Amino acid sequence: MDFPFDWDTFKPWLIGLWAVYVPVLAGWIVMQKREPIATLSWVLSLAALPWIGLLVYHFLGPQRIVRQRRRRSLSRRTLEPGLPSDLVTNEDCATVSHLAQTITQFAPSSAVDVKLLVGGKATYAALHEAIASAKHHLHLEYYIFEPDQTGTPLRDALVAKAREGVRVRLLLDALGSARLGRAFLAPLRDAGVEISWFHPVRLRFIWRPRINLRNHRKIVIVDGCVAFTGGINITDDENEAVNPKAFHDLHLRLEGSIVRWLQLAFLEDWHYATGVALRDENLWPEARKGTMLAHALPSGPDSVWESIHRVKVEAIHQADRRVWLVTPYFVPGEAARMALTSAAMRGLDVRVVVPARSDSTLVSAASRSYYDELLAAGIGVFEYQPRMLHSKALLVDDETCVLGSANFDSRSFRLNFELSILLHDRDLAGELEREMTSTLAQCREVKADDPPPPFLRRLADNATRLLSPVL
Structure with missing residues (x-):
């Protein structure tokens, strides 16, 4: 039997629904107080594509971030141990450090020993050595943990320590570490390792999606005395010992009072993911105070202030001689671009190093x-040639460094949960300078008079730029 569709009958109803739908959704989005261009883009998208646009906004839009802020704030209030500041001051870094404290509520601290670890091979060796020395607890937090030749030995090391009576807690991002199956995790659970997932992807969250808010942090705490953080995940993709094409990346091993603040960052994430507040006094051993300023910079959608973004921009504004930036993903917003170009126009040595071949075609195009x-503006642009460049470092003048998990893009600055460290020390900065110089020696400098790419590629690059806020 045929059921003829009378468009003229339904047309007034559809127009009426659309006329109600657009102002209601527009008002909702306007109340989010986002950037004008982002707000306008969402309103136009939802108006032009009511069903598709609404689904995209539901899963990727900003409205969920408000709920995440409230839950994260509860975690902080529950766990705040009242850690004191070391009162480490330095006039050259005072403005940036004060900004960091105001935004993050993490006080300036100090380090007595910081080792710059270049590449996965060196990082995993140092990590295994530290894990073997653990007596009381091990806290690990990773975005990517793979069941491969790198992840399996680390799992076995954690199992061995758990069987010795060491409390082992492992917090993994549910999307980044999705390849870990029950069989791989079974030895950990059998040994008593506590495993939790950050923003698990489950059907029950369909009406409260969190797929766009990932935990990109890499933190390891050993007995509250030694900490690791930086850009290196647990994967063969970053291990030169087993993969000749492994990503080139940087990591840090730290001792001193700074470890207490990294411990707090982990405990906040653990409480947020599990609802369990850990209050063992052994988590807070007496810390040695040093002379190197070290400031932990947690950042994520739980704060509107974009702490890592602001600290990097302010550090660039404060520069007197040079700004060297290495990042795998360079998709800067207006504030970051203006800081970099203004520094170059002031006559500073400004260099930006990115991979020639990224693991993200869209990000490379943007x-x-x-x-x-x-x-x-006079900025030197360099493309690293040998393999994927995954290092995330900023060197300002001869003493200030920012290293960690955050890329130089909107996703790291606004959507992901990230952690970086602001460090102020001439020796460490000199070590980072030598590493960056070595990296630059393996780059091709992009010149203004290079032959222009084909038109279609330039068109694709510029079109991809429109996706910058979510790349």
């Missing part, structure tokens, strides 16, 4: 769209 502006 990055290339900024080259013309950078070159016109």
